[in-house]
Amino acid sequence: MSLDDFYCSRTVKAIRKPHECEQCGRQIDVGSPAEYGAGKYDGYFYARYQHIECRAAGMAYAEATGLWGEDFTWFQHADSDQRDDIGEWLLEHHPIVAERINYQREEVSA
Numbered sequence: 198m199s200l201d202d203f204y205c206s207r208t209v210k211a212i213r214k215p216h217e218c219e220q221c222g223r224q225i226d227v228g229s230p231a232e233y234g235a236g237k238y239d240g241y242f243y244a245r246y247q248h249i250e251c252r253a254a255g256m257a258y259a260e261a262t263g264l265w266g267e268d269f270t271w272f273q274h275a276d277s278d279q280r281d282d283i284g285e286w287l288l289e290h291h292p293i294v295a296e297r298i299n300y301q302r303e304e305v306s307a
């Protein structure tokens with residue numbers, strides 16, 4: 198961290214260009230609301246968009262797990278072990294986002 202690092206975010210009511218959601222990896226459609234975040238970290242400028250629901254789910258997940266900052270969980274980048282935990286948690290709390298990352302509970306057939 199250097200002194201000129203910063204981060205800011207705001208809610209966009211309707212995006213004018215399609216963007217990929219950082220959290221689920223799917224496209225956010227033009228005209229949809231999105232959470233826009235921009236910052237500078239270690240001299241690099243970055244900007245990202247997330248679905249409103251994905252951002253809410255991401256924040257809630259970080260709250261539940263205590264994983265913030267470097268350890269923050271991006272659902273689309275989770276490894277397969279983590280994915281089951283995240284998927285189950287999403288199905289329970291944020292089913293829309295579970296669907297976006299294509300998580301489905303495996304049917305146990307006898």
Ligand SMILES: [Zn+2]
Binds near residue numbers: 223
């Ligand atoms: Zn998303």
